[in-house]
Amino acid sequence: MSICQFCNLKIKLLFYCSLCRNQFCSTNCLIKHITSKHSNKIITGKNYTILNPNDNLTKSSFNTQGYIINMKPYKLTKEEFNSFEILKNKNNENQLGSGAFSKVYLGKHIPTEELYAIKKLSKKELKTKIDSIEIINREIDLHSKLYHKNIIHLVATYENEENIFIILEYSNKGDLYKLIRKKKIIDEKTCFNYFIQIVNSILFLHENNLIHRDIKPENILLNNNNEVNYVILVVVSKVQLVIEQLFVELMNI
Numbered sequence: 001m002s003i004c005q006f007c008n009l010k011i012k013l014l015f016y017c018s019l020c021r022n023q024f025c026s027t028n029c030l031i032k033h034i035t036s037k038h039s040n041k042i043i044t045g046k047n048y049t050i051l052n053p054n055d056n057l058t059k060s061s062f063n064t065q066g067y068i069i070n071m072k073p074y075k076l077t078k079e080e081f082n083s084f085e086i087l088k089n090k091n092n093e094n095q096l097g098s099g100a101f102s103k104v105y106l107g108k109h110i111p112t113e114e115l116y117a118i119k120k121l122s123k124k125e126l127k128t129k130i131d132s133i134e135i136i137n138r139e140i141d142l143h144s145k146l147y148h149k150n151i152i153h154l155v156a157t158y159e160n161e162e163n164i165f166i167i168l169e170y171s172n173k174g175d176l177y178k179l180i181r182k183k184k185i186i187d188e189k190t191c192f193n194y195f196i197q198i199v200n201s202i203l204f205l206h207e208n209n210l211i212h213r214d215i216k217p218e219n220i221l222l223n224n225n226n227e228v229n230y231v232i233l234v235v236v237s238k239v240q241l242v243i244e245q246l247f248v249e250l251m252n253i
């Protein structure tokens with residue numbers, strides 16, 4: 001059992017600092033650590049609040065601070081990666097979801113018993129479908145620089161000969177699509193709560209010249225935080241990347 005290098009609590013969650021490899025109990029502690037110890041690495045950081053919350057909602061739910069930090073993703077050693085195991089649900093399924101090039105599993109970090117979403121990308125499939133794993137690596141690089149309450153945190157990565165694994169924060173309440181299907185009607189207060197958080201995170205991205213490119217209920221994940229659900233977006237792409245691709249295409253004409 002390790003101790004959080006910021007608040008000195010015994011580690012409940014596992015968040016690595018890519019710059020000094022210290023470990024922290026939460027994204028919050030990691031951000032506080034980075035802002036105090038590696039402040040020269042912060043590219044941008046400010047509050048994003050666009051609307052005044054109504055009386056029923058606590059103001060703190062909407063005061064989200066976002067940071068872009070210039071650091072590479074934390075690469076797990078083989079030993080560190082082996083301390084994660086893939087879990088199965090009660091239907092004996094181990095997949096949380098799947099995308100065009102990836103499968104997402106529920107994983108447990110054995111020493112701390114914390115849950116993570118583990119995204120597995122097959123290098124062989126990536127090579128056949130989009131020629132190069134370079135784009136994925138750039139997206140991983142970008143995603144790991146983003147620190148925002150409503151954006152899922154990229155905890156670490158691991159790579160072997162066949163696969164790339166991305167360890168992500170786990171959202172225990174599933175996605176918004178499933179919630180809409182299940183509930184049919186979602187009350188106005190809940191909708192407002194989700195809406196503000198989605199808009200806050202999009203504002204954070206746009207103000208930093210980043211775009212999401214795939215906003216849909218399936219990509220909006222829900223979590224449980226003091227009974228307030230918060231919404232997490234998965235960043236897909238960035239403006240610069242699109243421009244770069246366009247530029248390459250134009251150059252080839």
Ligand SMILES: [Zn+2]
Pocket residue numbers: 004005006007008009024025026029
């Ligand atoms: Zn801490």
Ligand SMILES: [Zn+2]
Pocket residue numbers: 017018019020021022033034037038
């Ligand atoms: Zn550090």
